[in-house]
Amino acid sequence: MRVGVPKEIKVLENRVGLVPGSVRELVAHGHEVVVEHNAGQGIGMDDDAYRRAGATVVGTAAEVFAAADMIVKVK
Helix, strand or coil, X not given: CEEEECCCCCCCCCCCXXXXXXXXXXXXXXXXXXXXXXXXHHHCCCHHHHHHCCCEXXXXXXXXXXXXXXXXXXX
């Protein structure tokens, strides 16, 4: 399954649907994860942290929604 994580758009919403550790677990179990650029910025996680965990980082939410079978969001 391909899991998508878009950046939250609500004002002052710094949380993110998955942290890099969660991405690592999903990838270890055979899933693919697609994360929007800067999705983890509000929690101090940069794109490289998601890449190291095995995610693919894309530029826009539209790309995440187009690529994913399931979306993980906070709200």
